[in-house]
Amino acid sequence: MVALDRKRKSGSSQSNGVKKAKSNATSSFILHSYSKLPDLNAFPKAKSEPLDIFVWGTGSMCELGLGPSAKTKEVKRPRLNPFLTSEKLGGTHIVDFAVGGMHTLALDGLNRVWSWGGNDSGVLGRDTSQAKEVLKSADDQDEDDEDGDLNEAESTPGLVTGLPKDGKIVQLAATDNLSVALFDNGEVYAWGCFRCNEGLLGFLRNEIKIQKTPLKIAELKNIVQLAAGKDHLLALDSKGIVYAWGNGQQYQLGRRVLERHRYRTLEPQQFGLFNIKYIASGDFHCFAIDHDDKVYAWGLNQFGQCALTDENGDLEDGSTISKPTVVDSLSNKNIVEIAAGEHHTLAVTENGDALAWGRYDMKEVGISKNDLPESTFKDQHGNPRSIPTPTKLKFIKDDSGIKIKSVGAGSHHSFAITDDGFVYAWGFGDTYGPGLGPLDEDVETPTRIVNTATKYHDIELIGAGGQFSVSGGKKIEDEEKAEDRLEKYEELEE
Template sequence: MVALERKRKSSSSTTSNGTKKLKSHVSSSFILHSYSKLPDVNAFPKGRSEPLDIFVWGTGSMCELGLGPSAKNKEVKRPRLNPFLTEEKLDGTKIVDFSVGGMHTLALDGKNRIWSWGGNDSGVLGRDTSKVKEVLKDVDSNESEDDEDGDLNEAESTPGLVEGLPQIKSSKIVQLVATDNLSAALYDNGDVYAWGCFRCNEGLLGFLREEIKVQKSPLEIKELKNIVQLARGKDHILALDVKGIVYAWGNGQQYQLGRRIIERHRYRSLEPQQFGLYNIKYIASGDFHCFAIDHDDKVYTWGLNQFGQCALTNSDGELEDGSLITKPTLVPSLSGKGIVEISAGEHHTLALTREGDVLSWGRYDMKEVGISKDRLPKSTFKDAHGNARSVPTPTKLHFGKVEDNGVKIKEIGTGSHNSFAVTDDGFVYSWGFADTYAPGLGPLDEDVEIPTRIFNTATKFTDIKLIGAGGQFVVSGGVKIEDEDEREDRIEKYEEIDG
């Protein structure tokens, strides 16, 4: 998440001279014709700068973990330090930020360089990985039994530098975003560069209009200027500018672009376009659904909603299969709640408040919402057999077995069917789908119903600062706690909290 600073206060409902303030959702034509007169309401972000140790876990059969080509690194059941991203390996610097896509990761180091690893079928790594020599297995070797599929592509499974990034004078990269098939970087001057492609239900959609199908090196998105934040979906991206206007491009088949995409004009969806959202200070996106928060703390949503992941139901209070929110719609249950961060997966959503509380809603059957059965709200939807299917109402989560234990959350993250919350002193709680080891809790026989603390040798003395997840793997970054007393006090505190 990029922390945005408010640059200029927006007007109240009625200004001093009696004129009405602009609404956050207006017509696209209004914004188009009034753009030059609109005030700047957002400031450019400074980006992250704290050096981080990088830990990974989950399933990496498509090189997602970045631990090198050895077949034994395809499954990592608990957090493991990535040895290729240490200060020694990165020429005296460390990773300061990262973004996790469906099957790849982008990481920014302290020298303003981007490292990438993971599957590169769509050119998302921003570098050539096709010339690696194939490593044949020795059938007589003892290691041949580790994995019948053999080793991974060395270039894809080992972090490498993105090639062709522009050297913009006095400008730094302040945010990265990784979708399933595309990568992008935001500079502190508001410029955006991207590479890869977008895909849709029918297969390859393209990169930019009809002329570029797959872009294998960073290219400036010239339609975007003065951008302060990006948000990624499965195959779409949102962008927010200094004037509080939101743009979207990519696949819009579930209305995740905030507008209707006509089939005969489908390639126009590959051009960033605004769709009537104004006075916005923050944007977020799941795979197919999106959110925006305006400067009056009102929350808007749009996109796929069949599990109530948008925190809305129909006029009868019901959910429908394939339900769509076709345009930005106010979410009363989230507005005015002091939401500072939203993270969403395929069918579920988390929200973090400024007080450090976490709200959760959406799909339930893989336990991605983290709500125990005895705490499910009355609004929970159940199937014909009485099994909970989804929770459309934002519901406060509980961490630890001791009630009112004072645990506050500073960071949240979601994978497709997993969720994570980082406490203010750097421990990670996880829950959700367990088959791919994404919870980071070791081998499990069933999905993790409620937030459960990750505790292992690699991270027990680390203050985790940042976390992100893809389809079946997770990346976190943290800082080692040097003070021994602080280490022990921290562990004792959570042993008591967790019972």
């Protein structure tokens, strides 16, 4: 982390003309009339499109799922995960996945969930305690084998145990220390725990500290979407109501948390957001879009990652948006997807534009120094610090031929997927998270991933953790079509 020079400010920052969420009186009325409320959001369908899964980055905590060999700890470009092929899965394929800080969940076509990564918090949903782990021999001269082999069970995809057999899983979600599965009947199962600044917070009130197997979250029903932060969760139900639970020390739960009530944050609670159709979350900041296309933001905002400034148009270190607040610069823009990292945010519009804002110094936002907007904040030395204004990204000199269908964000690196399945990456490069090979410095602007493993794949999904990344795509079987696509981008980038 880079230390900042501005003085810290307690309290919250708000935009000019702030529009807050509904009042508590309105919240109480709506919840008491819950059974009479109309359904605003449809229940999602289970995914079925088969995907090849690619992984890359630094996997010293078993994040890559490539097995226990020490040689799999660093992968500089996307590599097919050999444990998740149709042959290894018994004839089925992976159809969806979710990436946490140091672990990944993957759903296959038989409604089974696979997990891999660090399991200290019970996030894998299976016992890995008896796994073989080989430490480096003192006589071993292999420089690539710094710490010996990885934990065999954590570094190899394995099946989560204890999930109900009936019903289809329609979404997976993962925080740094928690795993979650949403079923097509609106029920939610979770396992792992939440952590806070002081360490372990727990899983449920003060009764369960770490939940090692899936447990139904009784307080939730009719859920249609989940959004995961670093150590908090958002859930949206069919009535358009948003719930939040987990760590709320940066107001990411949309409300003030009193220390004497800290364990109440481990129960999902609504906080005044209604008529919502979509939710998203970064590590410590959150977003919601309502059915009138208004975008709300709340949580940590010291880099303008909420796309808001205070009443004077300024940003201060440690500043927060304490309650859901309308973001005028994003509202009525037909935003269809938002992805966010630790201090930056990405969005996709209905017409295929990609927007970015937030922290700049590790190039998370993908904006060239020559193209920074006037709203850019600079430090005392004149170096760009943050961009609070959503800014359209450029992928080539003439963007007329490129449309974006999805975005993904790690803690400090970012991705955009074109409508025909190529991936552009940028941001922090030391851990190989962008997937662009060995890098001497961070990647300032979106750069297309070019490698043998994925050049003939139409990538559909992408996600990232602290120092690794995962994508899923389908192979383009028509060789002529695949070559035409490749030639198109090579010509555009000349």
